[in-house]
Amino acid sequence: MKIALIGIGKIARDxxxxxxxxxxxxxxxxxxxxxxxxxDVPAYTxxxxxxxxxxxxxxxxxxxxxxxxxxxxxAALLAGRxxxxxxxxxATLAEVHALAALAQTQGSTLFTTWHSRMAQGVAQxxxxxxxxxxxxxxxxxxxxxxxWHPGQDWVFAAGGxxxxxxxxxxxxxxxxxxxxxxxxxxxxxxxxxxxxTPIAAQLTFSNGITADFDWRQEGPQxxxxxxxxxxxxxxxxxxGSKINVDGRDITGEAAGxxxxxEYPALYARMADLVRTGASDIDLSPMVHVADAMTLGKRVxxxxxxx
Numbered sequence: 391m392k393i394a395l396i397g398i399g400k401i402a403r404d405x406x407x408x409x410x411x412x413x414x415x416x417x418x419x420x421x422x423x424x425x426x427x428x429x430d431v432p433a434y435t436x437x438x439x440x441x442x443x444x445x446x447x448x449x450x451x452x453x454x455x456x457x458x459x460x461x462x463x464x465a466a467l468l469a470g471r472x473x474x475x476x477x478x479x480x481a482t483l484a485e486v487h488a489l490a491a492l493a494q495t496q497g498s499t500l501f502t503t504w505h506s507r508m509a510q511g512v513a514q515x516x517x518x519x520x521x522x523x524x525x526x527x528x529x530x531x532x533x534x535x536x537x538w539h540p541g542q543d544w545v546f547a548a549g550g551x552x553x554x555x556x557x558x559x560x561x562x563x564x565x566x567x568x569x570x571x572x573x574x575x576x577x578x579x580x581x582x583x584x585x586x587t588p589i590a591a592q593l594t595f596s597n598g599i600t601a602d603f604d605w606r607q608e609g610p611q612x613x614x615x616x617x618x619x620x621x622x623x624x625x626x627x628x629x630g631s632k633i634n635v636d637g638r639d640i641t642g643e644a645a646g647x648x649x650x651x652e653y654p655a656l657y658a659r660m661a662d663l664v665r666t667g668a669s670d671i672d673l674s675p676m677v678h679v680a681d682a683m684t685l686g687k688r689v690x691x692x693x694x695x696x
C-alpha cells in the first residue's frame with residue numbers, strides 16, 4: 391500500500407523512513423515538508439496538492455510537531471485517507487477527539503501511535519502484571535534534550551510539552567502494563583523562565599506510583615521503571631527493551647515479546663488496521679500529561695537554551 395510521510399525532520403529520518411523502507415506492507419510514495427525530502431521520493435510542500443495529485447496514496451503518517459498536526463490530519467481524513475499520528479497524537483485532547491469523530495464519519499482508520507509500547511519487554515511486563523495488585527512503582531525517565539532535539543525550540547513553546555515529550559513514552563508504557571488504571575494526585579513542574587513548558591517534572595499517582603522526568607541528563611540516559619506486587623518486582627529498562635523479574639533477566643523469553651522493533655511494529659499494526667477497517671485510539675498517556683499541566687505546582691528556574 392502507498393503511504394505519504396508528512397514532516398521530514400529528525401524522527402522521520404531516524405525511524406519512520408527506514409521502517410517504511412523495510413516494510414512488506416507499505417511503499418513510501420510521497421513526502422510533505424517545508425524543507426525536508428527523502429531521496430527518490432516525490433516531495434511536496436503542500437498537503438492539499440499532494441493529496442489531489444496522488445489519489446492512489448491510501449494513508450498518511452504525520453511526524454509534525456503537535457501544534458500544526460491537526461490541520462494536516464483533518465485534510466487527509468476529509469480526502470478519504472487513513473491517518474497515523476506520531477506521539478503525542480495532538481496538542482490537545484479535544485482536537486484528537488475531533489479527529490476520531492471525523493475518521494469514524496469518513497470510514498477511515500485513525501491510529502494514535504505509542505512507539506514505546508512496542509518495545510520488546512512491554513508485552514511481557516503486561517502479562518506478568520495481569521490480575522495482580524500493585525503495591526508501588528517508580529519511573530525514572532531522564533535524557534539530554536540537546537542530544538535528542540538539537541535546535542528544536544518548539545519543544546519548549548506552548549503545546550510543545552517540554553519534558554513530557556519523552557515522558558509521555560514512559561506514561562504510554564505505564565498505562566499499557568498496569569492491571570488497573572491510576573490517576574495523578576500531585577505534580578511538580580520545573581519551568582525555565584524563558585520556556586512555556588517544563589524541563590523536569592515529579593509526579594505522584596494513585597497506587598503508590600511515582601515518576602521523575604528530567605531533560606537535563608548528561609552522559610548515560612535513563613529510561614527505566616519498576617512495578618512491585620505482592621508476588622514479584624517487574625523492572626523495565628532501556629525504554630522497555632529489557633525486562634527483569636526479581637533480579638532475573640527474562641527479555642524475549644515470554645510469548646508475544648515483540649521482535650520487530652518499535653517503529654516497524656507500528657507500521658505493521660497500521661497495515662492490519664487499514665485492512666480490517668478499524669481504528670486504534672488511546673489517549674490515556676496524554677490524559678496524565680494534561681492532568682499534570684492542570685495540577686502541577688510550577689517552580690521557576692533560570693533560563694535554559696538549546
